[in-house]
Structures are given as structure tokens and as C-alpha cells.
Amino acid sequence: MHRYRSHTCGELRASDVGTDVRLSGWLHNRRDLGGILFIDLRDHYGITQLVARPGTPAYEALDKISKESTVRVDGRVVSRGTENVNPDLPTGEIEVEVGEVELLGAAAPLPFTINAEDGVNEERRLEYRFLDLRRERMHRNIMLRTQVISAIRQKMSALGFNELATPILTATSPEGARDFVVPSRLHPGKFYALPQAPQQFKQLLMISGFDRYFQIAPCFRDEDARADRSPGEFYQLDVEMSFVEQEDVFQPIEKLMTELFTEFGGGREVTSPFPRIPFREAMLKYGSDKPDLRAKLELVDITDIFEGSEFKAFAGKHVRALPVPDVAAQPRKFFDQLGDYAVSQGAKGLAWVRVGEDSTLTGPIAKFLTEDNVAELTKRLSLAPGHAVFFGAGEFDEVSKIMGAVRVEAARRAGHFEENVFRFxxxxxxxxxxxxxxxxxxxxxxxxxxxxxxxxxxxxxxxxxxxxxxxxxxxxxxxxxxxxxxxxxxxxxxxxxxxxxxxxxxxxxxxxxxxxxxxxxxxxxxxxIAPGVDRIVMLLADEPNIRETIAFPLNGNAQDLMMGAPTELDESRLKELHLTVRKPQPK
Structure with a gap:
């Protein structure tokens, strides 16, 4: 028999009952039920329940071993019986009655619980990332990432693209973010830059005659973190094509995305074909150049209606309206909460009216609207009984940002938002x-x-x-x-x-x-084009933060808390690189 295992912890089934087996893995959980020990043994492939009976050497050993230690066990596969089957586990019909135990690696006291999401703070999770990655959710996310990248490679090759590598050490380039720079030992006073993207190299590959290129490319940018942007480094599906127009680029990428999100999206619907929306139209209708089309509401520019108006809140400003059907009967709390949300996005408040059964407008600003205003709003916004209208006024960019966010929030609150879909x-x-x-x-x-x-x-x-x-x-x-x-x-x-x-x-x-x-x-x-791999996986995993889909990310301050990076260099290394360090003076 193999030194460590005959089977994995996700492999055994009812057909294996009566078989002598050897398993190795982590001691995931332990329960003492009526003097009998039940142990969940976990490895990369799954969980198998072990059972150890009182008075046996296996019981004495497993009772003392700390959680998350690695062990090898020998035992016999037995049936759990119909009443004890665990339908949530592929191995749920069986358990292994343990005869022999070997401790392979003892675990120190844990800084947080592995077998439950117990709300531990992110800094501690990143400091002990090797433990955090043992959690089922994190393990699933990283394996999803692996599977997505593998599928991308297969699909891009099938589409006629060639995977080619580009340099990591290159020259600095003004691409919009700060470069990470690497000092040259052989060329004193000169520096390499880590690529913000393979932009110039992939264009040079087209000039060199390679026609269709792709790469799962590492990119490096010294920029601040966001929920959908990891500081320091990220990966993108870098793509370039020769002798093409815009639609020629769209076709293979649209096919790739449709297939990826259908295959790994857990049954969520994928839009196809993807609508083409001009930038200026997106800013007017959705308040954003990255609109969430799951929200089935649109903004309307009504600036011209209030030109020369005596209503000071709108006069001389850019005005955008958001008509929302079927909410006029909502209690005042609905409108107040949406107003609070608008304030959280930077607004001073949120003006609104609602349309009654007799088509009259009521609400905080209704008295400031002239008959002509009401007639034009009714026509332009296709108002009907049951509608409410929310208004934003100010500078174009400010109104777009605030009302774009309000559009999505209002759609969620009013039931005009599609769940469990991917809208491209x-x-x-x-x-x-x-x-x-x-x-x-x-x-x-x-x-x-x-x-x-x-x-x-x-x-x-x-x-x-x-x-x-x-x-x-x-x-x-x-x-x-x-x-x-x-x-x-x-x-x-x-x-x-x-x-x-x-x-x-x-x-x-x-x-x-x-x-x-x-x-x-x-x-x-x-x-x-260069779709972000991290963001693709974030959407597929339904995670709110991109760091949940990266095995070893930096924290929000661009630090690796586990490895202690960035680090200082000693004087000998600085001298070898022809560098001196000038630290900022304390204020």
C-alpha cells in the first residue's frame, strides 16, 4: 500500500464497503457522541468521516491530536446505514473505522476557526493565508480560478489564438498608473519597470506577423486598492488581433465570455448578443460607463424642461430624472430611505414626486412644478398612475455619479432588478x-x-x-x-x-x-482587449471583493502580511545596486 494513501478523502463510496484503506489529510472536525469519536478528515478532494471506538489505540490518538493537524489513518470502510447517511457529502454513505493512526504534522493553536466562517478580520486572514485557504469557500474560489484559466486557454486556442509570452522586465511607460521599478545592478542609475500591461509588446507581435495572440498576463501597477482592483499585481487575458475592425474583436471575446459564464456561472442566464451602448448614451441613461443592466430602470435628461425655471433647485443646472413604476403607493419610509442612500453617495438630498390615480403629481417638490412642467414630464417620462420620479440636479458628472447609483438602488428596492443573471x-x-x-x-x-x-x-x-x-x-x-x-x-x-x-x-x-x-x-x-481574470472569477464566485479569488493577495495597503513584504534592504544589497535610501522626514 502507498506510504500515505490508497484513496483520497473524496473518493470512497458505498461500493467500497469492506475495503481496507489508507487516508491522509487534515483533522477538520471532531465530535464525541456517546463515547465514540467521529472525525472529519479533509484533503484537497473532499471529506471522509472516520469513527474511533473507546479503548482502541486509534481512539486514544485521535482524541489528543489538535484540529488541523495532518494525519495518516488505516481502517476499513463501513456503511453508515440508511438513517445516518449525509446527503451533503459525496462520501456520505460510508465512514472509515480506524485501526491505526500516524501523526504526520501537529498543528499549533489556531488563530481562527477553519471549519466555520466566524467573521475573523481580513488582516488576520491574510497574515495566516495558508490557513484561510483551507476554508471550503476559499478553496472553492481558488479552484474555480484554476478551472476558468484552463478553460480560457482551451477556448482561445480553439478560436485560433496563439499563446505567446512577453517580458516582465521592461522599460517604463506612461500608461496611466505608477510603475513598479527594479534597479539594474549592471547599469548603475538605471531601472527596469514591471509591465503595467503587455500593451506595446503585443502590438509589436502583430507587427511581427503573429496575427492572433493571447496570454494570461501578469500586470503590475502601483495604485490603490478597491473592491474590484487588487493593488500591486493582477492577471488579465491579454488579446491582440491583426487586420481587424472593432466588431472583429467583439466576436471571439463575446463567444468566449458567453461560454465561460454559461459553463461556470451556476445556471445563471447570460445575455447574448451583448448590446453596444455609446459612451455618451450610457452616461445619460445609466449615469455610468459601466452600467449594471440588471437594473431595469433608465435615467432621462430633462435639463431643457427647467431652463429659465424659477425653481432654484433646478434652474441653470443639469437635471436628470429617474421614473420608477409601481412605487407610488409605497410608504414615506421608502422615499426617505432612498433619499438617505443618495446622500451617502454625495447628494445633498433627493427630490421626488409620485403620480396618483388621477394622474396628479404629489410630493415635496410638486408645488414648484408648473402646468407646463407637469405636462412635459408626463410626456417625456411616459408617466402613469403608480409611478414615482426621483430627480438629481447639479454638474453633469456629479449628477451622473449620484443618479447612476440611485438608479441601481431604486431598482433593487422597487423590484425592478434581475437576480441570478449576467448582463453584459x-x-x-x-x-x-x-x-x-x-x-x-x-x-x-x-x-x-x-x-x-x-x-x-x-x-x-x-x-x-x-x-x-x-x-x-x-x-x-x-x-x-x-x-x-x-x-x-x-x-x-x-x-x-x-x-x-x-x-x-x-x-x-x-x-x-x-x-x-x-x-x-x-x-x-x-x-x-484584455479582460481581467481576477474580476471574471470574482463575478463567477459571486464575491464582493477581488481578494477572495486570489490565493495570496496584498492587503489594501499593498502589503503581504504573511511574507512581510515590502522589506528593507541591508547596506550591502543597496551598495550592490548603487542605491541610497532617502526616507521622508516626519511631519
């Missing part, structure tokens, strides 16, 4: 440029490497703020999975695009020398 969409037609409100400077709004719609003619003849780019995002349930673009592959257009954003030709030639040189040797039109 493409956000398209992003503005190429935006204006800095403080400096008035024109800058790129999204991705500087994108092709402007209209090419050179648009750059030379249009107001920069009117130029759209061949840029797109893929969004699922209000989470942006990825940005992508058709790339700017023509040097003259690229130089002009950067010139509009305030970069002189010399700077662009210096910062992107490799790319521009390659573009001048016959670059194909190309485009791509």
Missing part, C-alpha cells in the same frame, strides 16, 4: 480627448494608443472634444472587465494625436521609440 454590454465610441477643468488642458480621456475615428482628417478638422476613438469596454453586472481599442498604427496620426494632447514630436519619438520605429516598417491595422 459593450461600451463604445469613447471620446478621444477630455479637458482638464482646472488647467483647461486637452488630454487623452482613455487610451493614447487608440485610433481616432476619422483618422488624420478628424484630428486636423474637428474640435478635439468632439473626436471619438475606436475604444471600447466590456462590462458585466456593473463591473468593467476590460478596456480595449483598435490601435493607432500610423506614425503620422500617432504624432498628431499626441501633439493635440500637448506632447511635442521629440518627446513622443523618445518615449515610444520602439513602437514608432516598428510602425515605420509596415504595421498592420490591429486591435485588442
Amino acid at each position: 454590454c459593450w461600451i463604445v465610441d469613447f471620446p478621444m480627448y477630455e479637458k482638464d477643468e482646472e488647467t483647461g488642458k486637452i488630454d487623452f480621456s482613455h487610451n493614447p494608443f487608440s485610433m481616432p475615428q476619422g483618422g488624420m482628417e478628424a484630428l486636423e478638422s474637428q474640435d478635439p472634444l468632439d473626436i471619438l476613438a475606436w475604444q471600447y469596454d466590456i462590462v458585466c453586472n456593473g463591473v468593467e472587465l476590460s478596456s480595449g481599442a483598435i490601435r493607432n498604427h500610423e506614425p503620422d496620426i500617432m504624432l498628431k494625436a499626441f501633439e493635440i494632447a500637448g506632447y511635442d514630436h521629440e518627446t513622443v519619438e523618445r518615449e515610444f521609440a520602439g513602437m514608432l520605429r516598428a510602425f515605420r516598417f509596415g504595421a498592420p491595422p490591429h486591435g485588442g
Whole structure:
């Protein structure tokens, strides 16, 4: 028999009754029922119940061994009997009567409970991540991640893409976030950068003639954590294609996402095809460029209705309305709670009216609405008895953010929200440029490497703020999975695009020398996208925080509490790297 096991802890069935077996695993739980010990033994594959009877060496050993110790047991498979079957376990029809026990690794006192979700704080969980990963939920999440990545590789290969690797040590690049830098020992005073994304390399692969590339790519960005963004490093499905337009990129990615979320989504419905929503329409209707389409409500721009109005709360401001059917009969508490939610999102309050059975409007601001206001609102919002309307007023971006959040919350509270579905969409037609409100400077709004719609003619003849780019995002349930673009592959257009954003030709030639040189040797039109693997798994696992789907994440302060990173270097290492450390002075 094998030194440690003849079977795994998830393998034995009723057909194995009478078999002598050897199992190894962790002592998951122990129960003493009438003097008989029942032990749950756990390994990667599952749980098997062990039984040890009083007076036996196995009983004496198992009674003393601490939980989460690793043990080897020899014993015989017996039936639990019909009345004792555990239908929640694949091994629930049997148990193993233990004859011999070997302690393989004793466990110290545990910092938290492994076999229950006991509300331990995240810092402690990350400090003892090796224990946290023993929990059933965490183990399931990490295995889901493994299965998803394996499926991605298979499906991308089937779609004709080639998996190619790109460098980890590279040059710094202005891609929107801070680089992590690595000092060079051989070149004093110079630094490598860890890639924020393989952006330039994957474009160079297209110029090199590889046509369809993908990679499960590690990316490194020195940026703050969020619930859907891990600090430090993350993984993305990096994709690039040659001789394509926007729809050519959409087709394989849409097929991939539909299959992935159908296969691993636990029976939840997946939208198909994914709607294409222009950026400006998304901001007006949903208040966000990553709309949650599970919420079956839309915002309506009614600014023009209140132009010149004497109602000071709306006059001279951008005004957005949210009509909600079937809530007029709700108690005042419903409206007050939604108002409190709006305040939590940054609003000063939330104006509202409701439509009565006689189609009259009542509510806190009804008395400020003229007959013309009421008539136009009724027509524009298709109001009917039972409706309520919520209003936001202020600057465009502020109103969009607040009312976008209110839209989703109102849908949840009013029963206009779809549960257990994945609602995808493409956000398209992003503005190429935006204006800095403080400096008035024109800058790129999204991705500087994108092709402007209209090419050179648009750059030379249009107001920069009117130029759209061949840029797109893929969004699922209000989470942006990825940005992508058709790339700017023509040097003259690229130089002009950067010139509009305030970069002189010399700077662009210096910062992107490799790319521009390659573009001048016959670059194909190309485009791509890079969906975040961590976010995909987060959605599939129905986890609110991305760290729950990563085996060894950093905490919110970009620290590895388990390994103690980041660390200081001693003087010998600093000298070898030609570095001196200048710490900030205490304030």
C-alpha cells in the first residue's frame, strides 16, 4: 500500500464497503457522541468521516491530536446505514473505522476557526493565508480560478489564438498608473519597470506577423486598492488581433465570455448578443460607463424642461430624472430611505414626486412644478398612475455619479432588478480627448494608443472634444472587465494625436521609440482587449471583493502580511545596486 494513501478523502463510496484503506489529510472536525469519536478528515478532494471506538489505540490518538493537524489513518470502510447517511457529502454513505493512526504534522493553536466562517478580520486572514485557504469557500474560489484559466486557454486556442509570452522586465511607460521599478545592478542609475500591461509588446507581435495572440498576463501597477482592483499585481487575458475592425474583436471575446459564464456561472442566464451602448448614451441613461443592466430602470435628461425655471433647485443646472413604476403607493419610509442612500453617495438630498390615480403629481417638490412642467414630464417620462420620479440636479458628472447609483438602488428596492443573471454590454465610441477643468488642458480621456475615428482628417478638422476613438469596454453586472481599442498604427496620426494632447514630436519619438520605429516598417491595422481574470472569477464566485479569488493577495495597503513584504534592504544589497535610501522626514 502507498506510504500515505490508497484513496483520497473524496473518493470512497458505498461500493467500497469492506475495503481496507489508507487516508491522509487534515483533522477538520471532531465530535464525541456517546463515547465514540467521529472525525472529519479533509484533503484537497473532499471529506471522509472516520469513527474511533473507546479503548482502541486509534481512539486514544485521535482524541489528543489538535484540529488541523495532518494525519495518516488505516481502517476499513463501513456503511453508515440508511438513517445516518449525509446527503451533503459525496462520501456520505460510508465512514472509515480506524485501526491505526500516524501523526504526520501537529498543528499549533489556531488563530481562527477553519471549519466555520466566524467573521475573523481580513488582516488576520491574510497574515495566516495558508490557513484561510483551507476554508471550503476559499478553496472553492481558488479552484474555480484554476478551472476558468484552463478553460480560457482551451477556448482561445480553439478560436485560433496563439499563446505567446512577453517580458516582465521592461522599460517604463506612461500608461496611466505608477510603475513598479527594479534597479539594474549592471547599469548603475538605471531601472527596469514591471509591465503595467503587455500593451506595446503585443502590438509589436502583430507587427511581427503573429496575427492572433493571447496570454494570461501578469500586470503590475502601483495604485490603490478597491473592491474590484487588487493593488500591486493582477492577471488579465491579454488579446491582440491583426487586420481587424472593432466588431472583429467583439466576436471571439463575446463567444468566449458567453461560454465561460454559461459553463461556470451556476445556471445563471447570460445575455447574448451583448448590446453596444455609446459612451455618451450610457452616461445619460445609466449615469455610468459601466452600467449594471440588471437594473431595469433608465435615467432621462430633462435639463431643457427647467431652463429659465424659477425653481432654484433646478434652474441653470443639469437635471436628470429617474421614473420608477409601481412605487407610488409605497410608504414615506421608502422615499426617505432612498433619499438617505443618495446622500451617502454625495447628494445633498433627493427630490421626488409620485403620480396618483388621477394622474396628479404629489410630493415635496410638486408645488414648484408648473402646468407646463407637469405636462412635459408626463410626456417625456411616459408617466402613469403608480409611478414615482426621483430627480438629481447639479454638474453633469456629479449628477451622473449620484443618479447612476440611485438608479441601481431604486431598482433593487422597487423590484425592478434581475437576480441570478449576467448582463453584459459593450461600451463604445469613447471620446478621444477630455479637458482638464482646472488647467483647461486637452488630454487623452482613455487610451493614447487608440485610433481616432476619422483618422488624420478628424484630428486636423474637428474640435478635439468632439473626436471619438475606436475604444471600447466590456462590462458585466456593473463591473468593467476590460478596456480595449483598435490601435493607432500610423506614425503620422500617432504624432498628431499626441501633439493635440500637448506632447511635442521629440518627446513622443523618445518615449515610444520602439513602437514608432516598428510602425515605420509596415504595421498592420490591429486591435485588442484584455479582460481581467481576477474580476471574471470574482463575478463567477459571486464575491464582493477581488481578494477572495486570489490565493495570496496584498492587503489594501499593498502589503503581504504573511511574507512581510515590502522589506528593507541591508547596506550591502543597496551598495550592490548603487542605491541610497532617502526616507521622508516626519511631519
